[in-house]
Amino acid sequence: TQLLEQSPQFLSIQEGENLTVYCNSSSVFSSLQWYRQEPGEGPVLLVTVVTGGEVKKLKRLTFQFGDARKDSSLHITAAQPGDTGLYLCAGAGALESNSGYALNFGKGTSLLVTP
Amino acid sequence: EPEVTQTPSHQVTQMGQEVILRCVPISNHLYFYWYRQILGQKVEFLVSFYNNEISEKSEIFDDQFSVERPDGSNFTLKIRSTKLEDSAMYFCASSTWIYNSPLHFGNGTRLTVT
Numbered sequence: 001t002q003l004l005e006q007s008p009q010f011l012s013i014q015e016g017e018n019l020t021v022y023c024n025s026s027s028v029f030s031s032l033q034w035y036r037q038e039p040g041e042g043p044v045l046l047v048t049v050v051t052g053g054e055v056k057k058l059k060r061l062t063f064q065f066g067d068a069r070k071d072s073s074l075h076i077t078a079a080q081p082g083d084t085g086l087y088l089c090a091g092a093g094a095l096e097s098n099s100g101y102a103l104n105f106g107k108g109t110s111l112l113v114t115p
Numbered sequence: 116e117p118e119v120t121q122t123p124s125h126q127v128t129q130m131g132q133e134v135i136l137r138c139v140p141i142s143n144h145l146y147f148y149w150y151r152q153i154l155g156q157k158v159e160f161l162v163s164f165y166n167n168e169i170s171e172k173s174e175i176f177d178d179q180f181s182v183e184r185p186d187g188s189n190f191t192l193k194i195r196s197t198k199l200e201d202s203a204m205y206f207c208a209s210s211t212w213i214y215n216s217p218l219h220f221g222n223g224t225r226l227t228v229t
Binding site for chain 1: 119148150156157158159160163171173206208213214215217218219220221222223
C-alpha cells in the first residue's frame, strides 16, 4: 500500500522560478518529515512538521503540514541549481500502517533546476 | 558533525550467497534502522532496532534477513541466501529517539546480486 503520494514525480524548471511539490495521503500521521537525496547519497533531513497547520521556513524553502495532518507541501522560492535533487516526504505513526512509528517514504519528486 | 558510516559502498554477490552489510551509527543514538531502495523505487523500511532487539519490522524483512549489534559500535544486516530481487541500495540510519525523531542516514551500500 502506497501511503504517501508525491507530486509531481518530475519537475524541471529554470533558475529563479518558484515551485511547489506535494505530499498527500489518506492516512493521519503523527509527524511528516521532508528529506533531500542526492545521487549516491542517503537522504538528508530538511524539516519535521508535527502540528496540523504548522508552517516552517528554511531559507527559501517553506514547508506546510495540513490541518488534518494528512498532507504537506514544500514551496521553493527563486530556485537555484543547488536545489536540484530528489525531495522525499516521510510520515511517521500512520494510523492505518502496520509499521508503528517507522518512517514510510513517498516515491519523491525529482527536481532539476537549470541555470 | 557525526555521521553514519556504511561499508562496503558496493557489494557484488552471486545468487544464493550470504552477505553482511555493515554500519556504524552515530555514537549517542539509541535507535537503528535499515531501509532499502530498489533502483527507481521508493525508500522502503526494513527493520528498526533498539536495546539489542528488533522493535519493528516490515513484511519485506522475512527469515532470510537478520540484524545484529555485535559490539558497541557496529550494526549489521545479514541476508542469508541472496536473490536477484535483493539487488538494491541498502541504507542504515540512526536516531536519538523513535517518536518524530529525524533519521540520520549513511550513504548506503549498493548490493548487486548476479
